[in-house]
Amino acid sequence: MPLATTPISFEFFPPKTEAGQQKLLQVRDALAATQPEFFSVTYGAGGSTQNGTLQTVLALRESGIDAAPHLSCIGASRAELRQLLSEYQQQGITRLVALRGDLPSGMGMGGELRYANELVAFIREEFGRHFTIEVAAYPETHPQAPSFSADLQHFVRKCAAGADSAITQYFFNADAYFHFVERAQAAGVTIPILPGIMPITNYTKLARFSDACGAELPRWIRKQLEAYGDDSASIQAFGTEVIARLCDQLIAGGAPGLHFYTLNQAQPSLDILAQLQG
């Protein structure tokens, strides 16, 4: 699928400051100009950013691009989820990213639904086909899963519960994505699996985040980023080249779209897209 016909989507987090909110609108407009399929907005399990998610979805939607709140079930009761989903329905929201989520450490497990497949089933039971539901996928295996195959089985169950599409955790190795998609399809999954794309802009944050979410930062990328130290221009030029090449491989191999983790920045995603078109 050529880039011109590849659906693109962009993920944001709810800004925590007034300045962040102002900036969000500029970033939104810059990214809306690429005509993405949809925007999505993260949701903090355990209450950290929950109120901001809806406000951010509404602000993004003013651009004319559809916006989907993420929703996690960990730590929430069915009644709380029903109330939030009803509010989303009343606001005209028709797309969700449904997740289990991770509670901040010290908050225990809690909640009435234990896994994302139960959340997907709950949304379908209560709201029928009102929402288009995206779920998460892990080409390099979810960090808490005992094995690739156990995680794959859970993913298959989550799709069968009524998901319409999946978005992957980010990765830097196209083979991990293609292997996961092949295995999922062999196990009966038919929904599109969109690769999650993380632009490279800051080595320290990327290394910390990758360790936490189980995404492998390959040694050759790590070493090169380390060597650049605080030369952010070189990090960004290298990062754009590496990620644009990854996107090229993904599109050439049949990926059904690209979902960018923007971290509320427009330029890194735009640079990658420009390199892809160039």
Ligand code: FAD
């Ligand atoms: P699940 O699919 O429930 O899987 C969680 C773990 O449990 C896996 O190890 C799985 O193998 C296992 N498992 C699943 N079902 C079963 C079962 N029935 N029995 C036993 N084990 C099972 N987090 C947030 O807090 N907010 C966000 O906005 C957010 N957005 C995200 C967006 C994307 C695209 C991705 C990839 C991740 C996002 N996350 C977000 C992170 C996500 O919440 C965590 O990775 C979380 O640990 C797992 O959520 P999940 O929906 O994948 O869980």
